Amino acid sequence: MKSCCCRIEDAAAYYQGETKSGEKWTPAFIEYVDAEKCNGCGMCVKVCSRGVYEIQELNRRKVSVAVNAGNCVGDGSCHMVCKPKAMVCVPRRI
Numbered sequence: 001m002k003s004c005c006c007r008i009e010d011a012a013a014y015y016q017g018e019t020k021s022g023e024k025w026t027p028a029f030i031e032y033v034d035a036e037k038c039n040g041c042g043m044c045v046k047v048c049s050r051g052v053y054e055i056q057e058l059n060r061r062k063v064s065v066a067v068n069a070g071n072c073v074g075d076g077s078c079h080m081v082c083k084p085k086a087m088v089c090v091p092r093r094i
Contacts, residue, residue: 027074
């Protein structure tokens with residue numbers, strides 16, 4: 001079972017999408033950005049087409065913050081470009 005950032009043990013319990021070719025996939029939606037891991041590079045801001053993230057200063061460090069988490073479509077583009085793997089994403093239960 002494919003997922004953008006986590007293992008899905010019981011895929012039937014989670015919302016599943018389908019690609020144009022019919023392949024099933026389980027989207028995982030942003031819960032939060034781990035500020036300890038985030039290096040503030042801003043790649044997530046650049047790849048997210050839904051305006052989920054913005055760079056903010058936290059304890060004199062620039063970090064990404066999920067300011068519009070409700071806009072997340074679960075495609076995993078942010079997770080794929082995040083080198084320190086600071087994105088914490090979860091699938092949505094049915």
